[in-house]
Amino acid sequence: MAYYEEDDLNRFGEIGKHRPDLFEKFMAWYQACQEDGALSRREKALIGLAVAHALQCPYCIDAYSQSCLESGSNLEQMTEAIHMASALRGGACLIHGLQAHNAVNKVSM
């Protein structure tokens, strides 16, 4: 058995069986975040796709790939968003090299 099942995405609502009040609050907030605002739905979908990759959540990658297509993005634009997430992850990793440098310097003569 795989840990991730595609159909689980459609079962998300089952989380609401316990503490439905909290789930309803989450869903209302989540839906409101998707709406057109100062950012368009398309921009938000691309942000969602990038974050999904940074989190490496297969459900979110699946859902936001569809959202990107359904808000008019193409694979070139989506790939740029994924590169942004990757670049941030890479940069975040690399800058922690200074922590290592600091740690080394602290114990070095």
Add this chain to the structure above:
Amino acid sequence: MGQSLPVINAENGEARAPVGFDEKLAAHGLALRAGAVETLQVNVGKLCNQACKHCHVDAGPKRTEIMSPETAEQIVAAVRRFHFPIVDITGGAPELNPSFRYLVKESRAAGAHVIVRHNLTVMFEPEQADLPDFFREHRVEVVSSLPYFLEQQTDAQRGHGVFVKSLEAMRRLNGVGYGLTQSGLVLNLVYNPTGAFLPPAEGSIEADFKRELAARYGVSFNRLYTITNMPIRRFLDYLRRTGNEERYMRKLVEAFNPQAVEGLMCRNLLSVDWTGRLYDCDFNQMLDLPIAAGLPRTISAYDPVKFSARPISTAAHCFGCTAGAGSSCGGSVMKN
């Protein structure tokens, strides 16, 4: 594994939906009945110079089902007698039918606004090079499919080389005034998703098309219509082949928008096939889903009184027209 969907109306190539369309309407206190017929949509047959992957007609170069001159005469007689405000001519590539120009000329002479579903590339078939001038002469509204403003997506759906040819055809249409703001000659494009997903908001993607087509290729058009891919015929085959049917149908059902029902095209449209038989829409025609019992079945027996307020025949594919912003031959039902 996910639980399989119950099978509803699975015969005759119908998609499998988790709930019946009429049942869904009833749950919202709705029923689907026609109003007055404003558009006579004439499908002159399945012959086409292209064989697009999403085509609900299964049209292609080898299809032989095309309208006879006798049937075309019956349609013109009905247009003259009943004064349909709009005659919408489709196919296949309708221009390949020998009666096409007769239908256009006589419908215009009878006072109808004429729309032609023109696939752009047919302009490069023998004896079709003068189509831009013919359209202009008869003030035809041209509606053309271009699923995306990039070559890869367009050719993936409509065939290798279609994008480049389509742009050249648009240049020729622009050249006689089509798609230019002040000309009054209307060239509208149609966006179809190039896969198993819903179309984006019409206004948003229209702005992209206008900007990108002008900047990249120097061509222009009037409006962009977004049309949802209907889960029938060739697109349904694609869904089944790729394991996408269940997911796509669930998406359509979950996106059911009760507010789109009032504006559905079947409420003001009557579809006639290449043999003269009548249907509630072009999709029902392709599924051979008959109009309500007791009504005349052919254009030669059409009676506007009997057809007004008729119940519309529905099946699972109707969820395609009610999903999200809704879908019709004139784009999204809910205009933004």
